[in-house]
Amino acid sequence: MATADKNKNVHVFESEEALSVSLAKYAADLSEKFAKQKGSFTVVLTGGSLIKSLRKLVEAPYIDSIDWSKWHVLWADERVVPKNHPDSNYLLAYDAFLSKVPIPSGNVYAINDALPAEAAADDYETCVKHLVHNGIISVSEATGFPRFDLMLLGMGPDGHVASLFPGHPLVQEKKKWITFIKESPKPPPQRITFTFPVINSSANIALVVAGAGKAHPVHVTLGNGEDSHVLPVQMVLPEGELTWFLDKDAASKL
Numbered sequence: 001m002a003t004a005d006k007n008k009n010v011h012v013f014e015s016e017e018a019l020s021v022s023l024a025k026y027a028a029d030l031s032e033k034f035a036k037q038k039g040s041f042t043v044v045l046t047g048g049s050l051i052k053s054l055r056k057l058v059e060a061p062y063i064d065s066i067d068w069s070k071w072h073v074l075w076a077d078e079r080v081v082p083k084n085h086p087d088s089n090y091l092l093a094y095d096a097f098l099s100k101v102p103i104p105s106g107n108v109y110a111i112n113d114a115l116p117a118e119a120a121a122d123d124y125e126t127c128v129k130h131l132v133h134n135g136i137i138s139v140s141e142a143t144g145f146p147r148f149d150l151m152l153l154g155m156g157p158d159g160h161v162a163s164l165f166p167g168h169p170l171v172q173e174k175k176k177w178i179t180f181i182k183e184s185p186k187p188p189p190q191r192i193t194f195t196f197p198v199i200n201s202s203a204n205i206a207l208v209v210a211g212a213g214k215a216h217p218v219h220v221t222l223g224n225g226e227d228s229h230v231l232p233v234q235m236v237l238p239e240g241e242l243t244w245f246l247d248k249d250a251a252s253k254l
């Protein structure tokens with residue numbers, strides 16, 4: 001099943017397997033488009049089950065057809081732990097994805113894991129500013145915030161995206177590009193995260209959501225479900241295109 005409104009597409013798949021096949025084609029098509037258009041493709045990852053859903057990208061035909069040298073990889077959120085810690089989003093992505101594709105190591109921008117949360121957020125913002133300055137990351141004409149080519153977001157069962165949690169003041173941040181949280185309700189507690197102005201300046205966002213545990217926030221966002229909070233996922237309203245990749249369990253209340 002697929003439905004589309006202006007700037008928003010919703011795809012529902014029979015299984016997470018079918019979802020991952022379609023997600024790989026979607027990412028490969030955007031990679032080709034942006035590599036041609038601007039000579040680089042900026043891709044933002046999160047942690048969680050999203051990374052497993054990227055598994056078809058490291059298989060034929062995409063492993064050979066994608067021009068991996070154009071990819072620049074960043075994280076919408078990262079846990080403040082060493083890069084070799086089992087909680088690290090970098091390690092998760094490295095083991096399951098980045099170590100299997102020929103993206104130049106200099107194009108993979110992990111956070112500085114030697115710094116505490118606040119300094120790590122500032123340092124990562126400086127890294128993004130540098131990539132804007134040298135033209136790798138575009139800038140939104142409308143907002144002046146960085147405009148990533150593709151942001152791949154998961155969503156928690158409570159409707160959080162990146163490390164922006166329901167009811168937390170960080171969801172209202174309007175100025176900073178990247179900020180930090182020290183009391184994340186999802187462990188580990190210390191994280192850095194992109195803010196909504198950056199998320200919503202993206203050219204493309206994929207919301208990748210599988211499993212019955214996610215059916216409630218999907219129902220609230222895409223159907224007529226209700227919650228006592230405005231869910232962060234409801235605030236994902238990019239300037240560019242939003243595409244939902246749902247499996248049938250996540251879409252079961254629609």
Ligand SMILES: O=C(O)[C@H](O)[C@@H](O)[C@H](O)[C@H](O)COP(=O)(O)O
Pocket residue numbers: 046047048049050077078079089153154155156157160161162163186
């Ligand atoms: O570091 C993190 O915790 C993630 O970046 C987080 O935002 C994740 O994407 C969602 O919590 C969904 O995770 P699951 O898909 O594993 O539920």
